[in-house]
Each structure stands twice: as C-alpha cells, then as structure tokens.
Amino acid sequence: MMTDRQKKFLDFIEGFINDNGYSPSIREIAKGMGLSSTSSVKKMLDRLTDGGFLNRSNSIARGIDMPSKGIPVLGRIKAGVPVEAEENIEGYMKLDRLTIRSGGGFFLKVDGDSMKDEAILDGDYVLIKPSPVITHGQIGAFRVNGEVTLKTFRQDSEGIFLMPANEDFDPILIGEYDDFAVIGIMKMVMRMTEGGHNAFEPA
C-alpha cells in the first residue's frame, strides 16, 4: 500500500501546504526530508503519484495537489465488519468545497425556537443562499419591517405568510405596506454539540 517512508513524505508535503498555502518545490522537499539529491525526491514523487496518493502534473512548479478526500461518510453499517471499514464508507464530505461553492452565501445564527418543529433550534447555524425569490413551502430568511427572521414561506390565495414551526408562535401575514424582502433560501442546518465549536468555531 504505502511504505513508512512514503507516508513521511506525504506528511511533510501536507504540512508544508498547510503552513504555506502552496506546495513545496522538489528542493524544499529534499531539504525537509534530509536528502541531498533532487532526483531522489522526484522518484519518490513519481511513486506517490503512481500510487494515487497525490496529483501532480509534470513540469509544473510547486504543482502538487494533495487529494484530500474529505471526511468519510458512513451509512448503514454492515454487521460483523469494523465500523470504520472501507465497506461502510458511502462517500466523502468535502467541506472545503462548500466554502468555495457557497459563493455569497452566509450562515445565520438562529435566535429563538420558532422553528423547533422543523428541528431547527436556538443557536443552530443555517446556511442561507441569497435569492430574491423563494417557492411556497421552502424555508428561508426574510426581512420584515427591519427584522430578519427564518420561516417557512407560504403563498396562496390568502396572501403571503411566514410560517413558524412552533405552536407558540403565530404566522406572520405580509401586509401591503410592510417592508418585506426575501433574503435567501436555507440550504443547510448545522449544529455544534459537545465541544464541536472547538473544532469548528467562527474565527
């Protein structure tokens, strides 16, 4: 699969990219790994590339791309197999992708329990994708008379309503003279538990 030596190379490269934001040159790898010949490094990189442990195009300076698979997603766990076995892995979550693809989106920190029946609690983070339009039945963020609120959008013959998901709250009827705007559609709900913030806090 991979020798110890190869693992060390990978670790060095990953660390370098982590520290610098770009990959090391062959000579930098040589120095970092205590080698004196660049050809040794090149051969090692070739082996790692062949093994699929990294992507690299020839002749491109600092062109090492560490294929970070992301966080494994386990679905139904097969009985009799170790939980984290390959067979149980359904796919990988690439969270970095989200950062990039969320272009313009933002997290709204939920304030209050008005959506608790939709399993959205006080303190949750919801990812809002900005949009001027929203469809009946979708949950979104709205601005009503200067206040921002997260609700289910309802539009029928009786008008536009923002529906809470909690019997203690009343639907909001949007009147003709209200200041009203659709901010965006909710794409994701995220909740931190048990110190999850440590691993993942707003900076």
Added chain:
Amino acid sequence: MMTDRQKKFLDFIEGFINDNGYSPSIREIAKGMGLSSTSSVKKMLDRLTDGGFLNRSNSIARGIDMPSKGIPVLGRIKAGVPVEAEENIEGYMKLDRLTIRSGGGFFLKVDGDSMKDEAILDGDYVLIKPSPVITHGQIGAFRVNGEVTLKTFRQDSEGIFLMPANEDFDPILIGEYDDFAVIGIMKMVMRMTEGGHNAFEPA
C-alpha cells in the same frame, strides 16, 4: 476597497486553484485575463498583496495563497442596516479547518427517527469523533450486538442505557453479555435542505 478589475483577478485565481489544486503562474494569469505582458500581472498581484487580498512571497513559483476567510456568520441583524453589511458579521466559519481538525472523525448518516426529539432527523449527518469513553448525558454512536446506533448515553446505579429521543422507541439496557462498544461522541449535526446537496455532496 477593491476595483472590479481586481475582483476579477481574484476570481480567476480562486477558480484556477479550485480546478487545479495549485495556483496559476504569472503567465497563466496573463493568458486567463487576456493580458500580454507579465509585468502587468505582477503589478496587479503586488496591489492585491498590498491590499491583503492574497498572500504571496516573492520569487516563489505559483506561490499565491488565497486567504479564505470562510463563510460569514451573521448573528443578530441590526435594524436599518443591509443584512450582509460588515456590522452584522459575527465571524467566519472555516469549514476547511474542520476537514483537517476532524482527524479520524467521520460522518454517520442518520437512519430513522429515534433521536427526533433531539432535533436529529432521518437523513441528517452527524459528525462522530471516535472515543472509547463517553459521559452520561452525551449523545454518541454505539455498537450493540453488531448494530450501530446513535443514542444518548446514560449510566447510573441501574446500569448503562442507550436512550432514544422519541417516545416510540424504548431505551436499550446494556446487559452483561451484550456486545457493546462506544464508537464515539457526536460533535455536530448537519442537515441538507433544498438542494443543499448540490453545493455539498458526498463525492
């Protein structure tokens, strides 16, 4: 702050890094932006660096590091201010950080409604941090007689129980002869809605 032109450069560079895993060379930027002189690009990069929009060390090939702030987190929105105004930004979520720091963690795709009163629904993803120990009251993933389940851990004078959060389910009492193991502690709950998967799907 930043001119339109500068924004376009940044977008090109970000896209390039996203596609290739390493940053573009000056000549590649020139080609991509329709310029014919490398010095034009260099000067633009210098401006962007001065402005703090990117990090770059001199003389380093493909050494552009895009300082991704992450996704903005909005908390209480101030009345009378545009929703996405700076003032409303509480911080930034660096999702890539999670990928790195989750070391060894994995997402478990929730199967069933047994934890619905904890606002964890069928189909949600929960981030599990592997751990052989768990504290009374924490939610975690457990292996019981070959099955993996997400429950609240309870341990008192009556023994160890795995508590569902749904009246339709019964607590699981761990008997002396059961195959039982703590897999890990739940650190986060994540739910995709309204096509959120498109922006963020297991690959």
Added chain:
DNA sequence: TATACAGGCGAACAAATGTTCCCTGTTTCA
C-alpha cells in the same frame, strides 16, 4: 541466484517562472 524495486547521490540541462526597466494612457483626488 538473478531480478525487481525502494531509496539515494551528483551533475548537467532544459524549462518554467518571477523580476526589472522603461513606456503610454486614464482616473481620482487634494
């Protein structure tokens, strides 16, 4: 016991890549 393969050294070489200098405009702002 040959053969394959992981690891390495060094030097010469070929590209790829960044930098500098000198120009031409336009826009912005004190």
Added chain:
DNA sequence: TGAAACAGGGAACATTTGTTCGCCTGTATA
C-alpha cells in the same frame, strides 16, 4: 491642475524549479 494610483505593453534577464542519466546500496522474492 498636478500628483498619485490604476492598468497595461514589451523585452531582457535572473532564478527557481523540474528532468534526465549514470551509478550505488540494500532487501525482497521468484
């Protein structure tokens, strides 16, 4: 109404960086 900053061109130049070609040492393994 100048000075400063933004944008871009072209060419020569200096480095950085990757590649190639021998040659050497162990360790497996068929």
